[in-house]
Amino acid sequence: MKAKPEDIVRRYHAGPDQFRLILLCGPNVTRCQALVDELVQPLAKSAERVDMTIGDLSDSPARLNDEANSASLFGDKRYIILRLNSGEAVRATAAIETLLASAPGGDPVFVIAPGMGDKTALAKSIIAAPDAMIATCYETTPEQAVATIQTMAKAEGLRISREMAQEIAALTSNDLVLARLEVEKIALYLDATPEDPKAPESDILLLLGAENDEEDISLLIHAALNGDAARLAQEIAASRAQGISEIGLIRIMLRHLTKLAELRSKVDNGGNVDSVAGHPSVFFRDQKHFKRQLRIWSSQHIARLIERVLQLEITLKSSGQPDQVLLEDELLLIARKAARSR
Known part of the structure; x- marks a missing residue:
């Protein structure tokens, strides 16, 4: 199925066992990476991470499915991150379609495929699969950046104005990965939490030196x-x-x-x-x-x-x-x- 980038994390975390594959594509490389980081955050605390590239799939399209259905050395939960550089998604199509065609279950697979579009044959296969999601990450507009930064700030226990969110967006060129780092830095400096929220002074960015x-x-x-x-x-x-x-x-x-x-x-x-x-x-x-x-x-x-x-x-x-x-x-x-x- 197809999801919006701003919805995919919520949808996955609401029912992680429903999805065996999540693919992030589009021109915004850092947004793809940021979303995968958010998607795997609950898993990263206790599960084993397995990193794969196109080189791992070149000789055997079945390798991805085999990895997703292999038990870890200690029997723990695992998750797989497959990173595909620009142009490599086509070469990985057989491996991903083999995974989607296999019996349900196994460890979740997260694919980072910047540069891939959502009109390709692979994208259509993922959209048609009931246990897979795909989201296309376009370049972030200033308006989207401001709204997301305010949401990030609230989650970190910060009450920031729209003007401050706009300033953070400008300082980070609307890059939400960098914006998150700035928000986390402010929250850490103020010792802010959702239980004990803080409202930063207007000169906090100058003080912490983001620019x-x-x-x-x-x-x-x-x-x-x-x-x-x-x-x-x-x-x-x-x-x-x-x-x-x-x-x-x-x-x-x-x-x-x-x-x-x-x-x-x-x-x-x-x-x-x-x-x-x-x-x-x-x-x-x-x-x-x-x-x-x-x-x-x-x-x-x-x-x-x-x-x-x-x-x-x-x-x-x-x-x-x-x-x-x-x-x-x-x-x-x-x-x-x-x-x-x-």
């Missing part, structure tokens, strides 16, 4: 993608002192890479780099960086970067190694690759 955090993160990202290792080392040192969120950086980097991929496709179709990067949709301070990055990174390499960054998020959540070290190592690898391609 400066994102600007600092952007400097890190530009240094890595520009191949400027010396500048990257300086920004890493600064970020250590300030305590930048690793997951927040990943989400901002994904948003940047998605924009870079969009601009790179225009260059591939005959557009001039300077003209494409100088478009009004690109913030004027970032135009020089986009020009440089469009000359360094091909569409194929950008796609691989997105895949690596998505995989990094999985690693941060599951490896047990220090997040900061893993992230810094990846940024340095990206910078070295960019420097060789200049």
Whole structure:
């Protein structure tokens, strides 16, 4: 069946045993990821997580169904997250349809398929299945962001005005994943809970430095993608002192890479780099960086970067190694690759 992104979490949590597969698709990568994070939140507390990619399904379309119906080592509940990068959903169709055609039961499967549309043959199969749901995540409008931020704030025990919600939306470019991080940061600072709600003062965002955090993160990202290792080392040192969120950086980097991929496709179709990067949709301070990055990174390499960054998020959540070290190592690898391609 088909669901709206704003309804899918509520519908699934109301009857989780009714659904064996949930698929999030559409152009908004971070929204797809954010919804999956919300969907699996109750499971993540006690169930075993199994991560899969298209590489796990290439040799055997039955592998996904087998995993969903395999018992965990200790007999615990499991859930599967299948991450499909742009263009990979077609290759995963046989595996997903095999799962849907099998006997009911098994562990739930959550599929993140950014770039996939809801008019494909696979989407139609999921819509027709009584025990599956699909939602298409489009880019968030300012109005949607404000409404969602106010809902988030209420759940965290914050009574925020519409004006503050608008300010958070503007600071995070309507990215609801980043907006949630800001709301949680405010709630933590004020020690707010639903049982003991608080009303933040109007200057709370300035105090907590949301805008400066994102600007600092952007400097890190530009240094890595520009191949400027010396500048990257300086920004890493600064970020250590300030305590930048690793997951927040990943989400901002994904948003940047998605924009870079969009601009790179225009260059591939005959557009001039300077003209494409100088478009009004690109913030004027970032135009020089986009020009440089469009000359360094091909569409194929950008796609691989997105895949690596998505995989990094999985690693941060599951490896047990220090997040900061893993992230810094990846940024340095990206910078070295960019420097060789200049």
